[in-house]
Amino acid sequence: MTIKVYNTLGRCKQELVPLRPGRIRMYVCGPTVYDSCHIGHARSVVVFDVIYRYLKARGYDVYYVRNFTDVDDKIINRANELGISCEALAGQYIDEFHVDMKAINMRPPDMEPLATGHISQIIEIVGLLIEKGYAYEAQGDVFFSVQKWPEYGKLSGRRLEDMEAGARVEVDHRKHSPFDFVLWKASKPGEPAWESPWGKGRPGWHIECSAMSAQYLGETFDIHGGGKDLIFPHHENEIAQSEAAFGKTSASYWIHNGFININQEKMSKSLGNFLMIKDIVKKWHPEALRLFIVSSHYRSPLDYxxxxxxxxxxxxxxxxxxxxxxxxxxxxxxxxxxxxxxxxxxxxxxxxxxxxxxxxxxxxxxxxxxxxxxxxxxxxxxxxxxxxxxxxxxxxxxxxxxxxxxxxxxxxxxxxxxxARYFQMRKQAVLDSQEIDPEWIEEKIRQRKDARKAKDFALADQIRDELQALHITLEDRPEGTIWKHGDGKT
RNA sequence: GGCGGCAUAGCCAAGUGGUAAGGCAGAGGCCUGCAAAGCCUUUAUUCCCCGGUUCGAAUCCGGGUGCCGCCUCCA
Structure with a gap:
């Protein structure tokens, strides 16, 4: 029995052949920690959690790395707005992320590295790329030169010429090509900064994943995952810089999960329809969210x-x-x-x-x-x-x-x-939402039992209807009457 | 403009050449004082449309229509 996976690189299902028999190394892009986790993160994280668990269940020795991006523009902006340090902001959302993950029964990855913990490795790779002629420096910034890398575009299926024809492209005259991307960014005053051969600066977005995956999984590893939106430019850039720097294949299989819409609309700040994990689990059992996610294929769009x-x-x-x-x-x-x-x-x-x-x-x-x-x-x-x-x-x-x-x-x-615990939780949700005393329900059940004994079924049914209106459904079982959460229909 | 995806019952959703899984909702039945829960039966002669290939297509090919995503930060 072999496992087949859809590989974005090649756009077809392929047999999963580990680099070393019985062993799988996988890297999944984790969140940028500047805000709470929404349901889209939940899907990604659940999808790869299930893949991780399944591979283990099939007997593979799996090593799973999921990073945190804890330095980037969004974090800097947000931290400035709030008047706190980037470290404090990132730390706060990393903690919140862990709370959310625990709430939805995630198995922790084997390693959760931080971008800021790998600056020296990042600098080393950037240096390597300059040395090999794939990158160039300009006023403290270092860019990757896409034209020097013939395979650029192989993951997303884009050609440079096509993109140049139609895309809106930022104008930066220091770039050799509009699609060159930054590996190292000179820091402005007040921004997080590290010493480097190119002056004080910070890493670009894509380079951290190249550095961390190489460090923990090797320069070539088995599975690289993330949301569909990361195919371009993030993973395209990552694959280019990793393969250019190390001179070998980066990951064998690239797996991407589809998006979640809310009422057929994309989640967006302007629509204000972001659904956060912490809010969903207040209302629903965490496994209901997981079941919702695994009820459709991971590559399909999913409408919440x-x-x-x-x-x-x-x-x-x-x-x-x-x-x-x-x-x-x-x-x-x-x-x-x-x-x-x-x-x-x-x-x-x-x-x-x-x-x-x-x-x-x-x-x-x-x-x-x-x-x-x-x-x-x-x-x-x-x-x-x-x-x-x-x-x-x-x-x-x-x-x-x-x-x-x-x-x-x-x-x-x-x-x-x-x-027992599951139904207790479901019942508790009914009690909490309506501030009902469970003893009151038990009393109602006793009254109904007496009525039934006396064959006063009209009264018995009236009591049951009364409870049903409060989303309390009765079940008469051989050993006695119990109640469960209900839908409030009478 | 470029790249990619999707279209299956009232709703959700599997199914990539051999005669339409499953869930929810609906109908009938068993059980029950009546219900609830559970079980049984039932609900798409048909898979967006038009052609083609084939003994045979939801599945492959060509064309059309309609949605959607990415190309800019995004899971």
Whole structure:
């Protein structure tokens, strides 16, 4: 079984062949830390988190690096506006980023380097590029000369001539070509600055990634990822400078995730429709956000709407509803499911994990994987129905299927809560949003129970309707009545 | 102007040559005092349009239409 990935470099699916068997080195462009993380960051970060988890689940030794860009124009501008130092601003948003990542169940990368921690490596690469004739200095700035690099444009599929024909191009007469980009920037007074052979300055945007990826993963590594928008110019420039400096291939596979729109509009400052991760997780379970993201293919555009999130949330309820039944059957969570180990087909034939791998091997097709997951949910619900409540065990096939489901959850970052905790959280959200005392609900349930006992169904139904209007749904179970969050329909 | 992508049921979304996954919503049924949850059945003779290739196309080719992204900071 081989994994196929869509490589932006070449624009086709290719077999994933690691540079060294069994080992994968991947680098993903992290955020520029000058503001809070929005849902677009969430998608990128979730997509690569799932890829990371999957490769590990498939037995690869993975080393995953995601950087922070902690020096650039936006940070400087913002810090000046706020009257604080760049370090303080960056530090604040790095901390916030970590809080957000934890909230959405991200596995931390193996390394999270800072651009400012790698100035000497950056200076070294810039020097190398000048030495080799790919870069030139002009009044303290150092530019990369795109005309000296014949392969410039190979990632984004652009040709210099085409771009020059139509693009709006800044006029900087020191540049040999309008598309030359800055490797090292002379600092203005008050800006962060480091000593360099070209005077006091700071790194350009792209060079940091060349320096950090080379340092932690080697000059050639396996996977380089990021958002689609980074293809040009960021990754195009990065690939040019890295390959020119080191004289070898940079990354084998370039993976780019698609964008998220909000109600079919691009997120933008002017529309004021930026959705921050910290706000989303206040309203929804973090796994609902993850499920929303993995429900479509990572390269497709994704439209965020309230309804789409509500559907993702309902889907998650369905999954946890099954887990709750499983917990009840086993009287235990997590259930004691003897892991089927090599996951060969058991008697009743669970090849769920294998089919999941088939989907994921095809360019990380998580949408197809979700279909499999829901089929498994249905089949397990059916099995539990057929056995009847109180039955203490599930067939070996059922147990293996549950084990597979949880294993899939480990990859997608779903089903990581216990069902009890999950529904408790959902209930708590109802209580908090309406300032309801749970004891009051219990009292209502007792009143309804008495009414039902007395066959006063009119009263019983009236109580239930009253609760339903408050988004509280009752379920009469053999062992008694429980309540769950509901949609408020009466 | 250049480069690239997308168009599948009411909505979301898989499916790259062999006869349309899955979720939500809807309808009917089982269960229930009635519900809820769960299960079962059902909902696209058809995949934007027009041609072509093929025994066979949502899938390949040509043309058209409509959306969208990038080319400037952006995940």
């Amino acid at each position: 709407t309230r309804q789409a999130m509500a559907e993702a949330s309902a889907s998650l309820d369905k999954i946890y509803g099954l887990l709750e039944r499983v917990a009840h059957v086993f009287d235990h969570w997590p259930p004691e499911t003897e892991d089927s180990g090599d996951h060969e087909k058991s008697d009743s034939g669970t090849d769920l994990w294998q089919r999941f791998c088939d989907a994921m091997d095809d360019d990380f097709n998580t949408a197809r994987a979700m279909g499999l997951l829901f089929e498994a949910v249905r089949s397990l619900n059916r099995q539990i129905d057929e056995q009847g409540a109180g039955s203490a065990c599930l067939s070996p096939g059922g147990r293996a299927r549950i084990a597979d489901m949880l294993r899939i959850g480990d990859v997608l970052g779903l089903m990581e809560d216990s069902p």
